[in-house]
Amino acid sequence: MATPVDPSAAPIAPAAPVAPAAAAALPRWHGALLPSDLREQRGGKRSARDWIVDVTMFVLALLIGALILSETSGQLSDERIALDILLGLIACSSLWLRRSHPFGIALFTGVIGIAFSMAAGAGLVAYFGAVLRVSPRAIGALTLLALGAAFLTPLLYDNPESYLFEVSFGLLVTAIALGWGLFVRAQRELVRSLHDRAAQLQSEQRLRVEQAREAERRRIAREMHDVLAHRISLLSLHAGALEFRPDAPREEISEAAGVVRATAHAALEDLRDVIGVLRDDDGEAEAGMPEPPQPTLAQVPALVQESRDAGMRVRCGIDLGGRERDALPDTLGRTVYRVVQEGLTNARKHAPGAAVEVEIAAAEDPDRLVVAVLSRRSVVAVAAAEPLPGAGTGLVGLAERVTLAGGELEHGPDARGDFRLLATLPLAAARGDGR
Known part of the structure; x- marks a missing residue:
């Protein structure tokens, strides 16, 4: 966002064109009635209004000059x-350049108009146009020239009775x-x-929309990773067990195949929910369809049991310091x-094959909750299929989620070589959506 500038601290600048976004939003007939100074860059194509005004000013300058010349021709x-x-025709013709060279044309016609009556009308028109466009200092210089012409021109003709x-x-x-010129200038500056x-405002609105879209993309990416990575890793673990023990008893193979099928079905359900969010952005979801319930702290035991059923050694402890699980905010539980x-x-x-310890407990600070997941370093070689890929994006998204909840996230190996994932969260409503 641009930093506001105090208008009183800056000199009055020549008319600047309207921003393209604002000019494009104008009705076509409205834009045709605006001066080119408000529509395009300096020196650009004249608008229909400019042609009408320029022709009118040219004719007006000729008429004024001819009128004054007729009054003084008897002495010439x-x-x-x-x-x-x-010289009067040259001065009137130069008015076509008064938009691109306002000060020069006003100075040229003003000087000629002192001694030559036919150029006086062009000098008046050029002076008015310069007041619209030049700096205050230039306006002052041209005004002094016009005042000097008012006193000097009558002296060139023999008519002392009408001098005053x-x-x-x-x-x-x-x-x-x-x-009049200052009034029109102020009006144009107001319009501009x-x-x-x-x-x-349009630019800020577009920025807010883009930021909202980007935030939603990040949220959906976190959701897809959190949900699908968990399901697919379970699926891969069971499939690896089947591949590693093809000679297992028929009952065990049937049970493992059933778990694979159930896990794949759950992964498809989760994927459908996430895609439903994407379709809702495009207006394809059914109106009024409620969002599926999000998991909370109450679903953690089932999550741990699901990993145990897949063959993981997981120990889980939950101690909320006497608080009920249902008393925690849903955003914190998620x-x-x-x-x-x-x-x-x-x-x-x-x-x-590593043993995993999950601890959810109140911290020494009564207003904080600590969530720790410790993966013990495995001392037994575990045969497995090709390792699952990972780029660390899950931890990046998790760090953002924890930050939005007002907490802190730490991860990495400890002194024993075990990998520790530690989140410290406030026991209050989270600031983000917590999804």
């Missing part, structure tokens, strides 16, 4: 009148052009600031479940 020679008309009137009229016209603000699940999954994948 034919050669001077021809020169006045020529002509000076007053010139000052009045200059004040009107300056005031509103469009910039709209563009900023986090505890996922920690234990990840620890058991990693033990099956990376330390087959």
Whole structure:
């Protein structure tokens, strides 16, 4: 997000184009009525409004110049009148460049307009256009030029009786052009600031949407890993046992095959639930369908027993310091479940045959809960199929989940070489969704 800037601390800059996102959101007819300064980069293609305004200003400058020349032509020679008309036409033609070179055109026409009547109209139009676009210092310089012209031009003609009137009229016209120009400039800056603000809000909204999508992708990735990695590791363990003992009794092979089938069915059910979340994002899920219940601390014993049935040696102890399991927040219970699940999954994948100890107990701090999964270093070589792949993404996702719950996660080998997964969680409602 861009840092706000104090407008009072920055000089007034030339008109800047509206941000593309805001300009694209304008109706087509609305955009056609905006000046090019508010639609495109400087020097860009003129809008329909610009063509109408430029033609009108050119004609107006010619009419003003012709009117003033007609009033003073009686004191001029034919050669001077021809020169006045020529320079006046050049000055009026230069108005087509007043958008790209506002200060230069205003200075050029203002100087010529002092001595040549036909150029006076072009000088007035160019001065007004410069007030819209140039810096305050440049506006001050051009205003001094216009005031000087108001006093000097009447002196070039032999009409002393009307000098005061002509000076007053010139000052009045200059004040009107300056005031009108500043008003239009302020209006354009307001429009530009509103469009910039709209563009900023659109950008912030897109950023929030992208962040929400990214957070949801990470949540789904964690969910798929936590659920499917556990199921598939169990499936691989049973299949490896069948492969390792093809001569086992028929009853044992039938029982192991039944466990493989049940585990595969459970994995498919879990996969369907996760895919259902993805389809719900695309509006394909049935309206009003409730989300399947998430596991909590109450399901930890069943999770441990499932690993025991697969042949793992797992000891589990749960001591909540006198608290009832149902009294813990569901978000905290889900986090505890996922920690234990990840620890058991990693033990099956990376330390087959090792004894695993699961401890869930209240810490010395009465407001903290400690979840520890310890995989004992195996001293017996275990024959197994090809090791399951692992990239550590499960621990990364688990660390994020624990952090969202307001806790801390540690993992790694201890002094004895056993792998320890330790999570310290607050005994309060978690801050995240806890899924």
